[in-house]
Amino acid sequence: MYEFVTQHGPVWGTVMAIGQIMAFVIVLLLSLAFLLLMDRKVWAAVQMRKGPNTVGAFGLLQSFADFIKFVLKEIIVPAGADRPLFLLAPLLTFVFAFVTWAVIPVAPGWVISDLNVGILYVFAISSLGVYGIIIGGWASNSKYPFLGSLRSAAQMVSYEVSIGFVLVTVLLMVGSMNLSAVVEAQAGGFWNWHVLSAGMLPWPAFLITIPMFVIFFISALAETNRPPFDLPEAESELVAGYQVEYSSTPYLLFMIGEYLNIVLMCALMTVLFFGGWHAPFDFAPFTWIHPVFWFAIKVVFFFFMFAMVKALVPRYRYDQLMRLGWKIFLPTSLAAVAVMGGIVVYSNAG
Amino acid sequence: MLPAAAFYILAASAVISAFMVVTARNPVRAVLFLIVTFFSAAGLFVLLGAEFLAMILVIVYVGAVAVLFLFVVMMLDIDFATLKAGSTGYLPLGGLIALVLAAQLALVGLAWVSADGAALQFQAPTPEDTHNIAALGALIYDRYVLFFQLAGLVLLVAMMGAIVLTLRHRDGVKRQDMHRQVNRTRAEAVDVIDVKRGEGIG
Numbered sequence: 001m002y003e004f005v006t007q008h009g010p011v012w013g014t015v016m017a018i019g020q021i022m023a024f025v026i027v028l029l030l031s032l033a034f035l036l037l038m039d040r041k042v043w044a045a046v047q048m049r050k051g052p053n054t055v056g057a058f059g060l061l062q063s064f065a066d067f068i069k070f071v072l073k074e075i076i077v078p079a080g081a082d083r084p085l086f087l088l089a090p091l092l093t094f095v096f097a098f099v100t101w102a103v104i105p106v107a108p109g110w111v112i113s114d115l116n117v118g119i120l121y122v123f124a125i126s127s128l129g130v131y132g133i134i135i136g137g138w139a140s141n142s143k144y145p146f147l148g149s150l151r152s153a154a155q156m157v158s159y160e161v162s163i164g165f166v167l168v169t170v171l172l173m174v175g176s177m178n179l180s181a182v183v184e185a186q187a188g189g190f191w192n193w194h195v196l197s198a199g200m201l202p203w204p205a206f207l208i209t210i211p212m213f214v215i216f217f218i219s220a221l222a223e224t225n226r227p228p229f230d231l232p233e234a235e236s237e238l239v240a241g242y243q244v245e246y247s248s249t250p251y252l253l254f255m256i257g258e259y260l261n262i263v264l265m266c267a268l269m270t271v272l273f274f275g276g277w278h279a280p281f282d283f284a285p286f287t288w289i290h291p292v293f294w295f296a297i298k299v300v301f302f303f304f305m306f307a308m309v310k311a312l313v314p315r316y317r318y319d320q321l322m323r324l325g326w327k328i329f330l331p332t333s334l335a336a337v338a339v340m341g342g343i344v345v346y347s348n349a350g
Numbered sequence: 351m352l353p354a355a356a357f358y359i360l361a362a363s364a365v366i367s368a369f370m371v372v373t374a375r376n377p378v379r380a381v382l383f384l385i386v387t388f389f390s391a392a393g394l395f396v397l398l399g400a401e402f403l404a405m406i407l408v409i410v411y412v413g414a415v416a417v418l419f420l421f422v423v424m425m426l427d428i429d430f431a432t433l434k435a436g437s438t439g440y441l442p443l444g445g446l447i448a449l450v451l452a453a454q455l456a457l458v459g460l461a462w463v464s465a466d467g468a469a470l471q472f473q474a475p476t477p478e479d480t481h482n483i484a485a486l487g488a489l490i491y492d493r494y495v496l497f498f499q500l501a502g503l504v505l506l507v508a509m510m511g512a513i514v515l516t517l518r519h520r521d522g523v524k525r526q527d528m529h530r531q532v533n534r535t536r537a538e539a540v541d542v543i544d545v546k547r548g549e550g551i552g
Contacts, residue, residue: 010351082376085378085379085382115401116401116481116482116483117401117402117405117483120401120402120405120406120409121405123405123409124405124408124409124412124413125408127408127409127412127413127414128408128412128413130413130417131385131417134417134420134424135382138378138424146424150421150424153417153420153421157413157414157417160413164409176481177483319526320526323528
């Protein structure tokens with residue numbers, strides 16, 4: 001953004017930077033509307049229902065109808081609530097969900113800010129996401145939201161650790177924290193994607209990256225409070241967790257933020273393990289399609305996986321969730337970092 | 351002009367929110383203002399060209415330490431108003447300490463002499479051809495590796511101390527052993543008994 005200002009002058013540069021951000025946000029929100037519909041349709045199909053099918057053809061306009069309904073309702077702030085914080089919490093979730101996208105490269109050169117600490121930035125902002133939930137739960141001044149937010153905070157802090165170590169393995173392989181560089185390192189066919197990492201042969205790096213991808217996927221489910229780890233909003237115990245007292249637009253902001261975080265995790269899996277914008281084969285019919293479509297296809301595929309998990313898997317118990325995070329994922333990913341570090345050192349030296 | 355404006359905004363927000371940490375009536379709000387202070391400091395690091403430090407500050411302090419603060423403060427029902435009731439009595443002492451600290455800072459600032467050629471080093475904190483992070487890594491893991499490892503060791507000892515202090519074994523707690531649950535077979539779990547009519551299981 002700063003480059004815009006220095007290249008095109010203060011006025012025109014600012015207009016261009018803001019325009020770029022607005023375009024990204026609008027595309028994200030529009031795709032989110034249809035991804036939400038897809039989520040519900042997949043869920044419905046697994047349960048042999050039709051899902052939303054009334055508003056527009058095949059229910060395509062359902063998300064927009066929901067949006068209008070949410071916005072037109074009354075915002076109710078509970079009597080004992082801390083009013084400013086109560087309204088700040090959904091805004092925080094919403095904003096943090098968007099700002100992470102600034103460093104996600106969707107096609108060659110299509111990135112708002114090409115930070116050289118991109119991976120750390122993503123990690124830093126995703127560790128801030130917990131504040132929206134904690135503040136929301138506390139400011140509601142009610143038991144269920146408070147318990148839900150405490151659970152959620154503990155859960156997100158626990159699983160962040162293993163996500164961090166998975167990120168470290170990937171950045172060890174690439175030797176850079178820039179997400180565009182991470183994608184560039186996976187060029188030239190699907191066997192070069194990090195999940196298979198044929199470029200590291202004869203060292204069998206895929207023996208590490210495949211389990212790391214699985215850990216990342218499961219931790220992403222926990223980090224975004226998706227089933228089977230939706231304990232913060234377990235309806236049978238906590239009604240709806242930190243969202244109990246929210247209505248209307250603040251609730252909508254929480255919803256959008258949550259789903260945007262899910263799509264972000266899908267995008268991260270694409271960028272870190274599945275070649276980002278690269279086509280699976282590096283020759284003619286595949287390279288005709290614009291890179292941004294390959295990126296979108298992969299993201300939608302992972303979103304489909306998230307939706308299927310939600311439809312198929314029963315909810316974890318809280319102690320099992322903690323056990324999985326601290327006793328299984330943390331040691332495994334820590335060991336993987338050590339082994340991958342060794343591989344990188346020896347393959348460079350030898 | 352843009353970096354200058356950003357500096358003034360971030361510095362002002364850091365100072366104001368640090369002031370609010372002390373004066374806030376509600377402890378949870380005080381922690382939240384502390385988080386804003388951390389965040390502004392991270393922004394100042396970015397302006398200095400130290401993105402790595404900024405990100406680590408956000409990840410470690412804002413993402414982990416402050417969450418734990420918030421946890422504790424939310425659980426405890428602290429009333430700052432009663433806690434602060436007699437605090438104006440300490441004002442002279444606090445003022446004295448502040449004065450001493452300020453005097454020390456001023457003395458250090460006035461006595462500061464930089465070596466010849468040090469000014470050149472200030473202008474290029476990292477070599478031209480390497481990234482900020484690579485330069486930092488080379489310093490930590492090459493030149494200062496011993497100090498880094500020793501610091502790690504101290505932290506490890508501290509962590510083990512904390513665990514030893516808080517760990518207590520309780521008897522009679524039922525624990526879930528997943529391995530045993532999964533390996534349970536029908537033979538050891540189910541016993542089919544022929545019960546004679548009118549007698550029940552003796």
